[in-house]
Amino acid sequence: APEETKASVAAAYYGDTGYCAPGVESVSRTAVDNDAPQRPPDAVESFVYHGHAGRDKLPSEAALPGFASALGRYWGELEALTRALMSLSAAALGLEEDHFEAAYARHASVLRLAHYPPAAAAVSARGEGEAAAGRLRYGEHTDYIGFTILFQDDSPRPGLEVRMPGGEFVDVPPLPSTAADGADGGGGVSFTVNVADMIARWTNDRWPSPLHRVANGAPGAERGRLSVVFFSGPSNDTLVECLPGCGEPKYAPVVCGEYLRAKLEASNG
Template sequence: MQDATDPQVSDIPVIDVGPFIRQEAGAAQVVRGIEQAARDTGFFLVTGHGVSPATTARLYTLARAYFDLPEDYKRAHGRGTGVPGGVSFSPLADEALAATKGIETPGDYKESLNFGRRLPGDAWPDAPEGLEAAFGDYFSEMETLARHLRRIFCSAIGLDPDYFEPAFENHLSALRVINYPEQEESPLPGQLRAGVHTDYGFMTILRSEASSGGLQVQRRDGQWLDAPCVEGAYVINIADAFMRWTNDEWVSTPHRVANPPAGKGGSSRRQSIPFFVNPGKETLISCLEPFCAGGAKYEPITYGDYIELKTRQAFGQR
């Protein structure tokens, strides 16, 4: 586990948000710290968040058990789209995230399970027992943490604390558990655990773990930083739609998941749990007033149209 005070990773601060959540001394310092991080790198870690360790551990354990099942079983589930709030399974190397930046690479060396309350999926598998409930319980924990963070953002921007809440009444947020297996063979040229990309939505809340071959964040000078891993903390990053809302003053930063170093001893298997916080489809993304003094860079657009635009751009379409 890395020391969060190490100069190599000090660009990505660790912030205890407990004082803000409890509205006690230190709340203003929380707001200032997050605002600075949102402007500088778009990444920070939070502790004091109140997420249940038991709920997190249950999802982690059951998802890991699913990934350990035979490949034929996994591929027989989660491949359809006919069940609202169902599960979706993405097998190894099925996705190449760098394509969203116009970079052609082999598929990423990972597999994942995906769920959203308002997103299409497939029927949940029978094994392991309790998987659907574990996803649902953790999803609820993330909704609560996301509300706390939105209120912090509003305080930093100078908005009413509940300014963003109407945009999230029918939110399209997604919960994903990602398995990065041991790399028993050398990856293909250009293949990473997750290729360089930015996230499209409002923000991402990531539960990660210490292992070789982890999350890296690109500084503005192009240098790649290893994100610190702090027990019990969550990595938060600003995503593209929120960056547009702030007229590009709060930054959505490229990131990737590196391969473990060749020849490194010990296990390099890794499991992470990102929660992609996305507003409702009809939400209008329009320059927030505090950021518009020099004029808005972008025309207003609904979140649904914005995602369609980003997808077309990613695949070279007009």
């Protein structure tokens, strides 16, 4: 989008609705893992949508025709997918399938459209050090609330890496979308689904929230990266505590909205 369009919907801070320029967010500041290094600000621009009619900052229809309606449709589809995921999760945990319905009735989910510039541009945006050499586009962190539903573009090496129990980071490439099938001739879209901190706390780390990051591609790669991220999560007033059957609690109960606010404040520095 043109710079004037971005400026017209600029967010006051990262996490607010609207456009966030590169270098505003520094997600590695939110990591509680002592082994996670502190990185320079992240070289990513993003647009955040909260699904609130009349309150989200959206470009005019003249500036970006069809953008607002496309966001609304995608949001609705991901809401339905989240309900299915939470129902399946409850069943897998030995709970009634509607166990999470009340928590998600007024869910505080967030849709984020992210553009990571090509490697050369990322270097110029980040200053000195390892990140400036093109190693990382987005620092090490865990996600904050419920399941993260990620659509990645088809880059040969899109850059998402997750830390394994032994400490090594491994690539998480997107699965290929399915070919057209079915009566309507439509194919399927693949998503990467990630456990975030509230799920880990509910399950007492039975389902852990992994540390992950976004790296640049191979040396010399100049291609940018696009991702569409739906951070699903319960309502802000939900008290998250260890579920029955998940053992002796490792974590104190926490209110989802308070936890999220603390993470966003850390990310904004």
